[in-house]
Amino acid sequence: MTTRENAWGRWVTGLASSIERRNGVSLWRQIADRILQAIANGDFAENAALPPEIALAERYGVNRHTVRSAIAALVQEGVLKAEQGRGTFVLSRKRLSYPIGARTRFSAGLQGQTTERHIALLSSSTEPASRRIADALGIAKGAAVIRLETRGEADGHAVSRATTWFDAKRFAGIEAAMAETGSITTSLKRFGINDYLRQSTVLSARHADADDLAALDLQPGAIVLVTVAVNVTLDGEPIQFAESRFPAERVELKLSAGD
Numbered sequence: 001m002t003t004r005e006n007a008w009g010r011w012v013t014g015l016a017s018s019i020e021r022r023n024g025v026s027l028w029r030q031i032a033d034r035i036l037q038a039i040a041n042g043d044f045a046e047n048a049a050l051p052p053e054i055a056l057a058e059r060y061g062v063n064r065h066t067v068r069s070a071i072a073a074l075v076q077e078g079v080l081k082a083e084q085g086r087g088t089f090v091l092s093r094k095r096l097s098y099p100i101g102a103r104t105r106f107s108a109g110l111q112g113q114t115t116e117r118h119i120a121l122l123s124s125s126t127e128p129a130s131r132r133i134a135d136a137l138g139i140a141k142g143a144a145v146i147r148l149e150t151r152g153e154a155d156g157h158a159v160s161r162a163t164t165w166f167d168a169k170r171f172a173g174i175e176a177a178m179a180e181t182g183s184i185t186t187s188l189k190r191f192g193i194n195d196y197l198r199q200s201t202v203l204s205a206r207h208a209d210a211d212d213l214a215a216l217d218l219q220p221g222a223i224v225l226v227t228v229a230v231n232v233t234l235d236g237e238p239i240q241f242a243e244s245r246f247p248a249e250r251v252e253l254k255l256s257a258g259d
Contacts (some may be wrong), residue, residue, distance in 0.1 A: 019031070019034075019060055019061070019062075026220070026221055027060075027062055027066050028066045028067075028069035028070040028073070029070070029073075029219070029220065029221030029222075031056075031060060031062070031066065031067060031070040032070040032071075032073050032074055032219070032221070033221070033223070035050070035070065035071075035074060035079075035080075036074070036079065036248075036249045039079065039090055040095060040249075044090045045090070046090055046091070047089055047090060047091075048089065048090045049086075049087045049088065049089050049090075050071070050080070050087065050088045050089070050090070052087065053067045053068060053071070071088055073219035075088075076217075076219065077217070077218065077219060077222075077247075077249060078091060078157065079091055079249060095249070095250055095251055095252045096110060096113050096114070096154065096159060096250060096251045096252070097113065097251075097252050097254050098110065098159075098160075098246065098251050098252070098253055098254065099254045099255075099256045100198070100201050100203075100227065100253055100254065100255050100256065101198065101255070101256035102197050102198055102256075103195075103196075103197060103198065104198045104201075104229070104231075105185055106119055106152050106160070106183075106184070107183065107185075110154050110159075113154075114154040114155045115155055116153075116154065116155055116156070117152075117153070117154050118152075118153050118154075118182045119150050119151070119152050119153070119178075119182050119183060119184065120150060120151045120153060120182065121148060121149075121150055121175065121178050121179045121182075122149040122150060122151055122161075122215065123148075123149045124146065124147065124148050124149070124175035124178075124179075125146075125147050126144055126145070126146055126147070126168055127144070127145060127147055128141075128142045128143070128144065128145070129141060129142060129143050129144070129145045129165070133145055133165050133241055136165075136230050136238060136241035137165065137166075137167055137230075137238045137239075137240075137241055138237070138238045139167050143167070143168075143169070144167075144168035144169065145165045145166060145167060145168055146165065146166045146167075146168045146171060146172075146174055146175055147163065147164070147165050148162075148163070148164045148165075148166075148174075148175060148178060149161075149162075149163055150162050150164065150178070151215050151216070157250065158215060158216045158217055158247075159216075159246065159247065159250055159251050160216075160244050160245065160246050160251070161211075161212055161215045161216055161244070161245045162242050162243065162244040162245070163242065163243050163244075164184070164240060164241070164242040164243075165240070165241045165242070166239065166240060167239075170191070170239070171191055171239075174187055174188075174190075174191070177190050184240070188239070188240075193233060193239060195233075195234055196231050196232060196233055196234070196239060196240075197231065197232055197233075197234065198229060198230075198231055199229075199230045199231065199232045199236075199238070200229065200230050201227050201228070201229045202227070202228040202229075203225070203226070203227055203253065204225075204226045204228075205223055205224065205225050205226060205248065206223070206224060206226060207221060207222065207223060207224070208222045208223070208224045208245070208247070212224055212245050216245070216247050218247055222247060222248070222249070223247075223248040223249075224245040224246060224247055224248060225245070225246040225247075225248050225251065225252075225253055226243065226244070226245055226246075227242075227243070227244045227246075227253070228242070228243050229241070229242050229243075229244070
């Protein structure tokens with residue numbers, strides 16, 4: 001047995017013991033998540049071949065169809081590539097690193113890692129502020145707020161989806177500015193805000209819901225990293241409340257104390 005085959009055996013044996021058949025998550029999704037984790041950990045170099053389906057199925061104690069479903073999902077998500085007659089290979093193992101700090105900006109945060117960055121406005125609406133939104137923005141409960149649904153894109157791939165609220169009185173027309181510029185920062189400049197700070201960020205993780213699956217082109221069971229944030233002017237006035245979701249297999253969040 002070759003050194004590479006020994007490494008495969010150790011990797012799959014270790015992961016097989018962590019498969020849980022009664023935790024509410026499909027077996028194929030658990031296998032897909034563990035392959036993703038192995039790639040993120042550097043267990044497989046870019047363009048490395050995965051073990052054959054039959055070997056994975058035997059090690060995991062599942063049928064080949066389950067393994068095939070996991071691989072098919074990762075192929076669709078752009079993590080693996082399948083070549084007829086040759087096998088399945090790791091397409092990419094490097095996740096984007098998105099910094100969370102005093103000045104969190106989508107385009108600047110991904111600069112140097114991607115060539116093209118853009119925020120697409122998916123939809124907008126005006127609604128009454130819930131208590132949670134009102135408290136975050138420092139306005140009265142029930143006051144009108146503008147809600148933006150956006151998707152962050154980098155080099156043609158969806159890397160974030162966000163729901164953002166602004167005080168409708170203070171930022172009337174920001175949806176039009178956002179549709180035109182594709183940038184929150186540039187849109188805010190039209191309202192006299194040339195700089196702003198991140199006041200707070202709360203981090204969590206969960207399974208992607210139906211809307212996130214569709215917008216981020218994910219498979220059921222995929223994990224998203226969630227940030228709930230408040231941005232303020234330099235003198236501390238709340239201007240933006242946002243909940244952003246990042247696909248865990250494409251993006252890692254990096255906390256920074258600096259700008």
